Amino acid sequence: MDKDLRNKLLSVLFILIAFVVLYFALWSNSDTTTWVGLGVMAIAAVNLYINS
Amino acid sequence: MGIDLSAVGLPDLGILTWILALLPIVVILALMLGFGMSGAKAGVISWVIAALIAAFVFQADANVLASGTLKGIWSTFFVLFIIWSSMFLYNLVNVTGSFEVIADTFTELTNGNKLLQLLILGWVFPTFIQGVCGFGVPVAVAAPLLIGLGFDRKLSVVTALLGHAWGVTFGSLGSSFSVLLQQSPVEEGPMAFWAAIFIAFGGFLTGFAILHNYDGMKAVKEGAVASIFLSIVMGGTLILTAFASPYVATFVAGAVGLIAGSFILPKFPQYRLTEEDQADFDAADRVEGNFGLAFSAYIILIIVVFAVYLIPPLNDFLSQFQIGIAFPETSIGYGLVNESIASYSPLEIFTTPGTLIVISSILAAIFYKMNGLLPEGGIKTAFQRTLSQSIGSTQTIIPMTMMAVLMTEAGLTLYIAYGIAGVAGGFFPIVSPFIGLLGGFVTSSGTSSNILFTALQFEVANILDISPYIILAMQTTASSLSNSFSPGNAALGTGVSGLDGEEGAILKDTGKYNIVMNLLVGILGYILVSMGLGF
Numbered sequence: 246m247d248k249d250l251r252n253k254l255l256s257v258l259f260i261l262i263a264f265v266v267l268y269f270a271l272w273s274n275s276d277t278t279t280w281v282g283l284g285v286m287a288i289a290a291v292n293l294y295i296n297s
Numbered sequence: 298m299g300i301d302l303s304a305v306g307l308p309d310l311g312i313l314t315w316i317l318a319l320l321p322i323v324v325i326l327a328l329m330l331g332f333g334m335s336g337a338k339a340g341v342i343s344w345v346i347a348a349l350i351a352a353f354v355f356q357a358d359a360n361v362l363a364s365g366t367l368k369g370i371w372s373t374f375f376v377l378f379i380i381w382s383s384m385f386l387y388n389l390v391n392v393t394g395s396f397e398v399i400a401d402t403f404t405e406l407t408n409g410n411k412l413l414q415l416l417i418l419g420w421v422f423p424t425f426i427q428g429v430c431g432f433g434v435p436v437a438v439a440a441p442l443l444i445g446l447g448f449d450r451k452l453s454v455v456t457a458l459l460g461h462a463w464g465v466t467f468g469s470l471g472s473s474f475s476v477l478l479q480q481s482p483v484e485e486g487p488m489a490f491w492a493a494i495f496i497a498f499g500g501f502l503t504g505f506a507i508l509h510n511y512d513g514m515k516a517v518k519e520g521a522v523a524s525i526f527l528s529i530v531m532g533g534t535l536i537l538t539a540f541a542s543p544y545v546a547t548f549v550a551g552a553v554g555l556i557a558g559s560f561i562l563p564k565f566p567q568y569r570l571t572e573e574d575q576a577d578f579d580a581a582d583r584v585e586g587n588f589g590l591a592f593s594a595y596i597i598l599i600i601v602v603f604a605v606y607l608i609p610p611l612n613d614f615l616s617q618f619q620i621g622i623a624f625p626e627t628s629i630g631y632g633l634v635n636e637s638i639a640s641y642s643p644l645e646i647f648t649t650p651g652t653l654i655v656i657s658s659i660l661a662a663i664f665y666k667m668n669g670l671l672p673e674g675g676i677k678t679a680f681q682r683t684l685s686q687s688i689g690s691t692q693t694i695i696p697m698t699m700m701a702v703l704m705t706e707a708g709l710t711l712y713i714a715y716g717i718a719g720v721a722g723g724f725f726p727i728v729s730p731f732i733g734l735l736g737g738f739v740t741s742s743g744t745s746s747n748i749l750f751t752a753l754q755f756e757v758a759n760i761l762d763i764s765p766y767i768i769l770a771m772q773t774t775a776s777s778l779s780n781s782f783s784p785g786n787a788a789l790g791t792g793v794s795g796l797d798g799e800e801g802a803i804l805k806d807t808g809k810y811n812i813v814m815n816l817l818v819g820i821l822g823y824i825l826v827s828m829g830l831g832f
Contacts, residue, residue, distance in 0.1 A: 257691055271625070279359040291341070294342070
């Protein structure tokens with residue numbers, strides 16, 4: 246597997262990890278935690294942007 | 298229109314707020330069209346813009362932003378499962394060399410008649426492939442086959458682009474259609490019926506577009522009988538199948554079209570060969586192979602899909618295994634509420650199309666292996682090709698869906714819809730297909746077009762009190778047809794046919810047919826809406 250393809254796959258994997266983090270943050274009943282979860286998702290999205 | 302938006306929990310209707318609500322879509326169009334940016338990059342930027350506008354203009358809190366984003370990603374799982382599994386099945390069949398055998402067999406059955414070859418290999422065959430695997434594969438397979446049969450390269454690409462597009466909605470085992478259902482609260486049965494009606498009409502127009510592109514009115518005149526015959530066979534099959542299982546409607550329509558086009562159509566008196574053509578045909582090279590074996594993967598798929606969808610006790614038993622995730626109630630500052638839900642968009646594990654394709658792929662691989670068709674390392678090759686072919690569309694679909702669902706969750710889509718309803722009024726049915734066409738042009742995907750605009754079209758239809766089924770049927774028909782008029786698919790066509798750099802010329806050809814076809818679709822919709830149908 247070449248580096249480009251591996252990075253693309255990892256970028257999708259990071260989105261899935263951020264999905265899990267944000268989901269639990271949403272149910273935490275804490276605005277601060279939810280904002281942190283959104284921050285993690287934003288980082289994953291930026292990573293997807295870079296590796297697309 | 299005197300709409301009181303405070304009653305639905307949205308800001309008062311104003312031009313600046315409306316422009317801001319539309320901004321994520323405008324940005325995604327501008328980035329892709331004006332700057333040639335990839336769908337994935339444009340999707341990420343637009344998701345960020347949608348989140349900022351939701352927070353600062355529509356007073357969405359962190360829960361709304363999180364909920365909209367999460368629902369968007371969850372919605373993609375169903376679609377991505379179909380994409381990956383259908384691409385794997387296609388690659389599995391491809392590594393066995395079966396596509397060449399299938400295409401050669403159908404060529405022989407048409408007596409070498411050029412016009413029939415063009416219609417069968419450039420329209421019916423891509424439709425069949427689209428039934429199980431879209432995302433450019435029908436064009437990648439059909440265009441080289443047409444070139445190999447002696448057709449002009451550009452003509453081959455344009456024909457394959459036009460030919461496969463009408464089948465997109467119910468193609469890839471219904472991934473595009475499933476988006477339509479996930480993004481709006483319409484019922485599956487009526488939606489499938491109206492979508493099938495409009496798509497069959499789109500197919501009817503496609504046949505004539507291919508003929509006209511081949512040789513103007515001369516070809517239209519010579520091929521009219523064949524085109525009408527194939528339209529009735531495929532369109533009729535599509536509508537009937539949509540009643541039972543819309544997820545296989547294109548697949549079944551393509552399969553029946555291949556049989557009718559190969560075994561019945563060549564027997565029509567006007568399509569028999571002249572002696573000179575017969576001699577050329579007999580002298581042509583043939584691909585060795587057993588058609589039954591080559592076609593076996595799709596026969597297995599038909600059996601599996603039909604068994605699961607059409608045997609009620611089996612379907613009932615398997616449908617009870619579902620995965621869905623819960624979401625809490627959220628609301629924006631203006632009052633718009635998204636109610637809590639115990640199981641959002643549940644995935645039926647054993648009846649979802651992706652699972653059926655995986656099961657069929659395993660059975661097909663075993664069958665090919667038993668008959669010596671599967672080469673050493675064939676499965677690994679198919680998997681590697683699937684990986685590299687599917688990852689790009691995966692990266693595109695995820696952020697686009699995040700943006701689209703977030704816009705809906707925060708009320709942006711609803712707000713845009715109220716604005717359009719106030720301006721277009723009764724003429725909206727004629728405008729509606731061009732919204733779908735725009736989405737398809739920008740994203741090079743009927744599925745992505747539906748992701749972008751399904752909620753918008755649904756809301757406008759509701760506001761104008763016209764049938765959402767007819768409006769959404771036009772949306773999905775236009776987004777399907779637009780697959781022939783998108784830079785991404787045009788580039789794919791030029792790539793597989795040695796026409797690099799001629800994307801503009803191809804888009805010019807497919808563009809003029811798209812404008813005419815979508816206008817006719819809009820007029821049909823306007824007439825049906827005026828008659829009060831679709832409720």
